[in-house]
Amino acid sequence: MNTSTSTTVSTPVIIPIDTPTLGDRSYLAHDGQVAVVIDPQRDIDRVLALASDAGVRITDVFETHIHNDYVTGGLALAQATGARYHVNAADDVAYERSPISDDDVVEVSPTMRVRAIATPGHTFTHLSYALEAAPGDGEAFEPVGVFTGGSLLFGATGRPDLLGHDHTHDLVHHQFASAHRLAEELPEHTHVLPTHGFGSFCSTGSTGDTTASTIGDEKRQNPALTRDQERWVADTLAGLDAYPAYYAHMAPANEAGPSAPDLTAPQTVDKVTLAAHIAAGEWVVDLRTRTAFAAGHVTGTLNFGLDGQFATYLGWLIPWGTPLTLLGDSAEQVADAQRELVRIGIDHLEGAATGTPDQWTDNPLGSFERAVFADLAQVRHHRPVTVLDVRRASEFDDGHIDGAVNIPLHELLSRIGDVPAGEVWVHCAGGYRASIAASVLAARGIPIVAVDDSFGENAASSGMPITAAA
Template identity: 75%
Template sequence: MATIIAIDTPTLGDRSYLAHDGRVALVIDPQRDLDRVLAVAEEAGVSITHVFETHIHNDYVTGGLALARATGASYHVNAADDVAYERVPVRDGDTIEVSPSLTVRAIATPGHTFTHLSYALESDGEPIGVFTGGSLLFGATGRPDLLGPEHTHDLVRQQYASAHRLASELPEAAQVLPTHGFGSFCSAGSTGDTTASTIGQERRANPALTQDEERWVADTLAGLDAYPAYYAHMGPANLQGPGPADLSSPERADKAVLARRIAAGEWVVDLRTRTAFAAGHVAGTVNFGVDGQFATYVGWLIPWGSPLTLLGESPEQVAEAQRELVRIGVDRLAGAATGRPEDWTDGPLASFEQATFGDLAQVRHHRPVVVLDVRRASEYDASHIAEAVHIPIHELPSRLDDVPHGEVWVHCAAGYRASVAASLLAANGRHVVAIDDDFDEHAGASGLPLVAA
């Protein structure tokens, strides 16, 4: 019987998979930091002989080509993808024998991209699961708009048909094994907290399989929201054939170097938690905590190719952030420093307050403040604080002048994005308070007036 092991990348909301028969293994949609995949294979005592891509990825730089080259595995990519490297071309209906007991069947499932493939895994002739990439997800599907608005209406209908094809061709007990859907912006619709599913469960619960096509298409298109700007660079990189990640330590930046970079307006990113950053940080730095969706928001907010310097409590924290960044193709750092904020500057440390929605409700009785909501449009439309200024976090770097004058209380859904936004505002001389609180649980309960769609 085959063993399937999920390799999670929670900060990008993705999964890769290794499946084996106890001797040889196949890998689906590997991330670029290959040591994780190789460690799983070594622990299982298996050799990787086949690597498969479900599609040309939009949200990360693939490790597939580098993994195939490192292991000598065959690299399977859709024959219709115009790649710049040698691969084993795969087409709809192709069957690949991985071992006498493991077989993979390619199934064309366009919708997330035009050339998307899913791979049905058979063990001893029995279909046990299907690697669905960005096609059928847990309670949702992959979004159909990443190739541009001119293709969205064609792709969304193809996505619906692909979901139905998978549901009709595979047995109820077959596992659904998606790459996206664990917080990835590649999802269209909510996947909730589901961590496992089957074709039967999706038939009963997935809107793509329970709603009629017209309603599902309308709901899916209406629910699409902004996605990270760095996505535009992932497809071209993956078509060219990315090499292995370089995780060598960045050059050390001392106080003088950091001061020059901050004065020049370069991005100097503090990796510590939002609580630690608020309590004391180097003036002019910004906070993207490595404890959240670090790479997603760095890649979204920082102009592509900008010099980037990291500040961390330890070399291990910097290394973790560097690993996150190479997954989205940020290969070169300007430098890094470790330790405490006092080690990074000779000047006084900056700080700002953290607060709750209850604190905001009390303050508004005593003095006027600006409430800045940095959530996505869909979140704001669902419910927001009356008279709040709405600037989605990804728009804030170019819209700082749109934030009204005065004391700014900034919030998101849970606190991570609010800290990023507060750090940007503070670096630009604004008086800011970061709300570190859960909007859904506490905003209305605090007595703040909410406006719902």
């Protein structure tokens, strides 16, 4: 897709801006001269670079809702570009915005406009935005795509429980009605452009590996549009699971009006300072791969590798406000982590160090073994070991190793005392969460083996006895 032209195009160019570690998408849509942005992440330099590359001017920024899983860059982007900032008129925010309500139309250019559609369900004030285009000046507008935020996703919908249990019943019914409103009002060729559903815990139900969809596709495959309301509501409520603890801090930050982040490199810390941070109970996080961490690390550090959902799980586990120091292979790795962290409102770092573990401490390095499920099957024939499953309870209930202890990763810090004494083999679905858990346990002197393997593909085939879902 060519985004470098500055000539007006009859069909808007829509550019997704992916944030894989949070499972989200933002969007920039333009007609060759002017652009709109929907649900921008905090690090707005990505958006500004795309607009510059396309040779377009951002005139309007839209929020589908007050986000619960990240700190928005909407206000900062509007201030940086002079764009109008469209936030639902019913949202109680602490900053000036261009209030927008159901059926309001924003004329972006003679051939491009945006219409607001009330789609409550993920929140009470959620809006979707239909992007409408006209082939030429004065010709009829037709929907091209609809930015659905946390409403209609690919084969799923946004979860209805993030505002608290007291509101879930009302919101889940709103969500069903909103999905049907979109399906009934928009042509089948309309592209569905959600913010959530790419690994975000803001979605309910599986979105699979789908990367694009239309209203017509959703009519045929989305349970919200193929099942009756009673069954869909029951299935949706039964499928709700835990979500990251840091979500509690996102809506207040977004209502207050977050500023642009400061991505200045953190102060470099030395061995003595790192040791002091660890001794004080602060978090020192090693960003390297789980393979590298297991082979050798500074004792007391925690492993949240950048090769997984780094910000999601660090934000989920860290006691909010705990001082944080980063360790990485390179300054670029630390900078990437810093960018991830400001997206969830962790703006301050105590410091950082780069290089190798032997450069970070004068003490002997810690290490632990890595294994696969076949190794675990063999070991259990020879000696008793604890199998610790750190997947979520719903994953455990779907099938688990006989005799395994289930302590979901997000509960591990508060349930260390529940980990049985002796040798512990820890696993998850694929290895990433197991390494986090192993680092937490190793920091407390617990003998640990991290199973770095696919549970779904290899646990049963390796001879592990599995208790399947009833």
